[in-house]
Amino acid sequence: MAREKKINFSVIEKKWQREWEKKKVFQVNESRSKKKFYVLEMYPYPSGSGLHMGHALNYTIGDIYARFKRMNDLNVLYPMGYDSLGLPAENAAIKTHMHPKSYTEKAIKNFIRQQKELGLSYDWSRVIETHDPNYYKWDQWIFLKMFERGLAFRKKAPVNWCPKCNTVLANEQVHNGMCWRHKDTEVEIKQLEQWFLKITDYADELYEGINKLNGWPDRIKTMQKNWIGKSYGTEILFEVDGEKWPIFTTRPDTLFGVTFMVISAQHPELMKFVTKDQKKNVGKFLKKIKTVSQKSIKEVEELDKQGAFTGSYAINPINNEKIPIWVGNFVVADYGGGIVMAVPAHDQRDFEFAKKYKLPIKEVIRGKNNNIKQRAYAGEGNLINSGKFNSMNSKKAINAITKELQKKKLGKITTEFKLKDWLISRQRYWGTPIPIVYCDKCGITGVKEKDLPVKLPEKVKFGKGNPLTTAKSWIKTKCVKCGGPARRETDTMDTFVNSSWYFLRYCDPQNKKVIFDKKKADYWMPIDQYIGGAEHACMHLIYFRFYTKFLRDLGLLKIDEPTYNLFNQGMLHGEDGFVMSKSRGNVVLPEKVSKKYGIDTARLFLVSLANPDKDIQWSEKGIQGSFRFINKVMNYFNKSKFGKSSKKFESKINKTIKDVSSDVDGFRYNLAIIKLKKLFDVIEKEEKIAEKDAESFLKMLAVFCPHICEELWHKIGKKSFISLEKWPVADLKKIDEKLEAQEKVVEKLIEDVNNIIKLVKEKQKKAVKRGFVYVLPNEKQIYAGKDDIISKRSNIKIEIFAVNDKNKYDPENKSKKVKPGRPGIYLE
RNA sequence: GCAAGGGUAGCGAAGUGGUCAAACGCGCGGGACUCAAGAUCCCGUCUCUCAGUGAGUUCACAGGUUCGAAUCCUGUCCCUUGCACCA
Numbered sequence: 001m002a003r004e005k006k007i008n009f010s011v012i013e014k015k016w017q018r019e020w021e022k023k024k025v026f027q028v029n030e031s032r033s034k035k036k037f038y039v040l041e042m043y044p045y046p047s048g049s050g051l052h053m054g055h056a057l058n059y060t061i062g063d064i065y066a067r068f069k070r071m072n073d074l075n076v077l078y079p080m081g082y083d084s085l086g087l088p089a090e091n092a093a094i095k096t097h098m099h100p101k102s103y104t105e106k107a108i109k110n111f112i113r114q115q116k117e118l119g120l121s122y123d124w125s126r127v128i129e130t131h132d133p134n135y136y137k138w139d140q141w142i143f144l145k146m147f148e149r150g151l152a153f154r155k156k157a158p159v160n161w162c163p164k165c166n167t168v169l170a171n172e173q174v175h176n177g178m179c180w181r182h183k184d185t186e187v188e189i190k191q192l193e194q195w196f197l198k199i200t201d202y203a204d205e206l207y208e209g210i211n212k213l214n215g216w217p218d219r220i221k222t223m224q225k226n227w228i229g230k231s232y233g234t235e236i237l238f239e240v241d242g243e244k245w246p247i248f249t250t251r252p253d254t255l256f257g258v259t260f261m262v263i264s265a266q267h268p269e270l271m272k273f274v275t276k277d278q279k280k281n282v283g284k285f286l287k288k289i290k291t292v293s294q295k296s297i298k299e300v301e302e303l304d305k306q307g308a309f310t311g312s313y314a315i316n317p318i319n320n321e322k323i324p325i326w327v328g329n330f331v332v333a334d335y336g337g338g339i340v341m342a343v344p345a346h347d348q349r350d351f352e353f354a355k356k357y358k359l360p361i362k363e364v365i366r367g368k369n370n371n372i373k374q375r376a377y378a379g380e381g382n383l384i385n386s387g388k389f390n391s392m393n394s395k396k397a398i399n400a401i402t403k404e405l406q407k408k409k410l411g412k413i414t415t416e417f418k419l420k421d422w423l424i425s426r427q428r429y430w431g432t433p434i435p436i437v438y439c440d441k442c443g444i445t446g447v448k449e450k451d452l453p454v455k456l457p458e459k460v461k462f463g464k465g466n467p468l469t470t471a472k473s474w475i476k477t478k479c480v481k482c483g484g485p486a487r488r489e490t491d492t493m494d495t496f497v498n499s500s501w502y503f504l505r506y507c508d509p510q511n512k513k514v515i516f517d518k519k520k521a522d523y524w525m526p527i528d529q530y531i532g533g534a535e536h537a538c539m540h541l542i543y544f545r546f547y548t549k550f551l552r553d554l555g556l557l558k559i560d561e562p563t564y565n566l567f568n569q570g571m572l573h574g575e576d577g578f579v580m581s582k583s584r585g586n587v588v589l590p591e592k593v594s595k596k597y598g599i600d601t602a603r604l605f606l607v608s609l610a611n612p613d614k615d616i617q618w619s620e621k622g623i624q625g626s627f628r629f630i631n632k633v634m635n636y637f638n639k640s641k642f643g644k645s646s647k648k649f650e651s652k653i654n655k656t657i658k659d660v661s662s663d664v665d666g667f668r669y670n671l672a673i674i675k676l677k678k679l680f681d682v683i684e685k686e687e688k689i690a691e692k693d694a695e696s697f698l699k700m701l702a703v704f705c706p707h708i709c710e711e712l713w714h715k716i717g718k719k720s721f722i723s724l725e726k727w728p729v730a731d732l733k734k735i736d737e738k739l740e741a742q743e744k745v746v747e748k749l750i751e752d753v754n755n756i757i758k759l760v761k762e763k764q765k766k767a768v769k770r771g772f773v774y775v776l777p778n779e780k781q782i783y784a785g786k787d788d789i790i791s792k793r794s795n796i797k798i799e800i801f802a803v804n805d806k807n808k809y810d811p812e813n814k815s816k817k818v819k820p821g822r823p824g825i826y827l828e
Numbered sequence: 829g830c831a832a833g834g835g836u837a838g839c840g841a842a843g844u845g846g847u848c849a850a851a852c853g854c855g856c857g858g859g860a861c862u863c864a865a866g867a868u869c870c871c872g873u874c875u876c877u878c879a880g881u882g883a884g885u886u887c888a889c890a891g892g893u894u895c896g897a898a899u900c901c902u903g904u905c906c907c908u909u910g911c912a913c914c915a
Contacts, residue, residue: 219832223910226831231914249915262915305913335914342915348829349913418914537910608853610841615908617840625853628868671842674852752880754871758858759879793870795860814879822881 007634009598009708016710017116025721026070026078026121030523034075038524039066040503040563042532042540043081043128046107048092051114052587053618054572054580057606061569061667062531063120064607067703068664069528070121071727077524078121079506081128082108085136086495090430094462100430101458104131118590118599119706121723126509130498131430135505137453138515139497140435142547144446145554147436151198154444157423161190194425195434195491199546203228203417205560206545215529215565217613223537229418234402236341236411238314240273240325245314248336248416252405253397254343255318256386257364259354261325262307262340265289266333273325275311282308282327289329305330305353316341317410318401319387328353336416344376351376365394422543424494429460429467431492439479439486448480454488466490499540500547503527503562518556527563534568541566567667570615572606577617588618597627600705604630607669607704629677630708633701636684637712643688648743651736652682653693658730660700669704676701685789691716696728742782745821746789749773753794756827770797774815774824777802783823796827 020026030036041062044055066078084104093100108129115122128135146152199206207228210221233250238261247261263273265286274282285308307328314323330349331340344354344361354361363372367381383389383397392400405411425434433454435447447454457474460467468490469475479486501515507524508516532540548562571579574586581587593602605626609616645653656679663672679697683689694716702709702722713722757768771794775783780802790798801808803815803824814824 217833219910222832226911229911229914233915247915251915330913330915332914340915347915349915352913416914534909614841619840619854622840622854632868668842670852674842677852748881750871755881756879758872763879795870812879817881819881825880827879 007598007631009600010595012711013117013119013594013599013707016707017119019710020121020721020723021116021124023721024125025723027123027125028075028077030520031075034073036077036524037069037074037529038077038527039069039529040079040506040527040531042530042536043083043499043502044111045086045088046082046084046104046111047088047582048096048103048107048110049582050107050110050589051118052580052582052589053593053602053606054587056118056590056602057572057612057616058531058533058569059115059118059120060603060606061567061612061669062529063118064603064664064669064703065529065531065667066121067706067723068727070723071699071703071725073726077126077506078123079126079128079509080115080120080122080124081126081502081506082111082130083495083499083502084108084129084131085431085498087426087428087430090428090462093430099458101131104129104430114590117594119603121706126506128502128505128509130432130495130502133453133455134512136432136498138501138505139432139493140447140452140454141449141515142501142551143432143493143497144435144449144452146197146550147446151201151550153196153198154193155196155421156191157194157196158189159192159194159423159425161188163188194423195436195489195493196421196423196425197497197546199422199543200417200419202546202549203419204230204415205549206419206542207417209545209561212561213564213566215563217534217566217568220534220537220541220566220568224542227419227538227542229416231416233336233414233416234398234405234411235337235414236405237317238339238341239317240312240314244410245339246337247339247341248414249341251343251346251398252401252411253383253389253394254346254364255316255341255401256383256389257343257345257362258316258321258323258341259344259360259362260323260342261314262328262331262342262350262353263310263325264331264333264338265307265327265329267327267331267338268333270310270327273310273312273327278309278311282310284308285327305349305356307353307357309357317405317408324359326353326357326359334420335418345372346376346378348376348378422494422546424497425491426494427466427490428492429456429462431495432497433468434489434491434493436489437477437480437486438489439482439484441484442479442481442486445480456492468492496540496543500543501551503530503544504548504551504557515556521556522558525557526559526561527565529565529567530563531567531569533571567613569612570610573615573617575618575620579615580618593623597623598630598708600708601627601630604673604704608673609670611670612667629680630705632684633680634708634712636680637694637698637715640694640716641688642691642694642716645688645690645693646686647734647736648739649682649686649689649693650731650734651739653679653689653696654730654732654734655740657696657700657728658732658735661727661730664703672700673704676704695725698722699725699728745782746786748821749783749786749823749825750790750793753790753798753825753827756825757794757796760827768796768827770799771825771827772809772814773798773800774803774808774810774818774826775800776818776820776823777804779820779823 039062041059066076070076089100089104093103096103130136143152207225207230210224213221231250233248234252235246235248236252237244237246263270305328307326310325310327312325314325316323331338342350342353344350344359345363346365361372362385364383364385365377365381366384367377367379380394383392383394389397389400402411402413433456435452435454437445437447439445457471459471461470475487475490477486477488504516504521508520511517544562548557549560551557552560574580576586578584578586590599590602601623605623608626609622656675659675660672683697698709698712699722706723709722753771760766760768783800787798787800803818810826812826814826818824
């Protein structure tokens, strides 16, 4: 028997990849005639180990979408770039004794090659690399704009310090409180002057804007809301030694229940509160806390509440009661003023603290099942022990008490946020240099715009602390103001700075004069579909919203949000069930799979397993299913001749076009593929189909399997690129549910025939050789010509008769049993 | 602890009030082809019944709403992820 011709996929792939590149098929420009559509995947950090199937999945998801939109006559911007600055590159470079620059550039080259081999339809003319001074120049430019406006500033802050490395570490480098290089070394917290970006200025807009992000997964939106953490409450002024201190509470209704105050142990002005005779006590407590802060994070979490009396008293503004002020380890220093009013009866934390130090517990709200002896009651109820507010409902009392305080100018309604300012200082080499100069006379000044970029010096020593501090001649500079001797800032920026605006640079990647052309950004932005992992929910996905808003306020953008549509793709797991990663050793390389099955098979398989937002598992067996399908399609088109489609087929294909279009648009690729496979099953069974219908099938398949579809497109005589063809439009008039129903009746008949064959074999122990089907005269047309299919699918010769056919062969008079939609069957 | 998302046939995965014993793929069983294997094609794959159109028990568990529930409600258990003393 003739073996089907083995297909050389790699020849086909190379051929079309070359064609696409040569003819610049995926390059785009601003166009007035076409509507734009911006598809973007989060750009990768170009790791030296290259791409594996997990990456391939991510990019394939976006590529399918971009191809789909492109074929739907949209002007699709689909770019790719590399997040090439950052700690991993620096460390990998040190490890391999290479300079981060050459290490990174090699990695990028490799990435690009691999991505091209995946058949991704990027506009390669727009590639950006963040380590390119022409890129990070604009990081610095933005920084200076923020600096001018007070949004970039210096502040003392606690940072992670490894005593063995003798350097500051990024948060990512701290694992369970230990240095990642020295697993036995605890990271210390050091207070250092650091650069911050004042993202908190945008906290409210970032929070409220979440409601407008209709195309974002709820999960991400909730995470951001929790992270930004907006609370509505009341700011109350408590007097201490004639000075008024604001404290924040969401429960002013419990104000009469305040029995003590607690100030954070990290409060910068803590010592103001500590009286002479308590100094020793507090000092002892602080010392204890300090050693604790060096314990692993887990231990800290398990710690109970501790504190010490400061010796000071505050005046409760509602009843002038004198209440003691304690210092405590459980109060967050930079939230709500760093001091809390403690209501042990109605707050569990205060309750525990009060129990431990035997402080009074005063009940002021009577709910349904208070049991103040055991735990705090945080619910609603009616006020008691609260003067003129007694018997008022607690919800009402929130307003009433706030109003009362407002009258006395001792309180006001306010909101608080959990979001903290963004610490961007990194004592590392491979990042964007902060464009700041220190002069002993003039202080801190920003580098002049015309002097940007401040380029990274290439000659530095790696291995000990911040390499930039070893670039003596680089550090030495002239003061921007007075021209006198000055020194450069040696901190670099967090790599997330680079990714906070890269999507804008794609709009105008080569611009040397400005960060991007406003008109171009106006045309392309916002991103119509952003695709990336959920792990960035509270980092990149907040930062890029912040930058967008800042650049808008600079007058560079008209939009408020970078994107209203975000898709979180799932992760690929290896065959061992764990997330695919090099360190785990379970990676599958696209090159290898490509060789064996062709990359289109891999692309198809990756998105056919499950909805792309779900985690999936690679399986060598599973890919066979996709491989079979691809081969069938190739073989079909290699020998197909076209004619006229049957009515039934026209119905089928138009229904498929309709469904597949909406499935792909909704990222339900897995369902789209099933429908394409079913359609192809029918195509194979049809005697002939119209060329136009065959084209439609290929076009739909092309978004998943672009290489072989280009090949087949040309095989059937086309000269254009299928990648640029128009997506088929369903002709709804041709969809005929009746024909579909008739198809089901035939299916049922086949099922029945097979069932009887099985029964005869089992019960009567004899083989069936042929069969006869008896149908009602008015249904004859449904079964016309079906004898072949039924024969094929039951493996016996089938003849179909009308019940009223006088010449029919019917020894057991089965035709008597016939009902509408249920033909009679006789087998022998 | 709080929040979000889940638990569907051997496995993966669709389905979110009737057309559901539940698409599709993998696996498995049978058959055709072949000297044979592979590939390919066809059939089957909850249980029972049977020369067919039938019955029964299912969609984590327990209740409930409904003429009708995998799908809605309540409670419980389990999983995954995120946040974690934010007053």
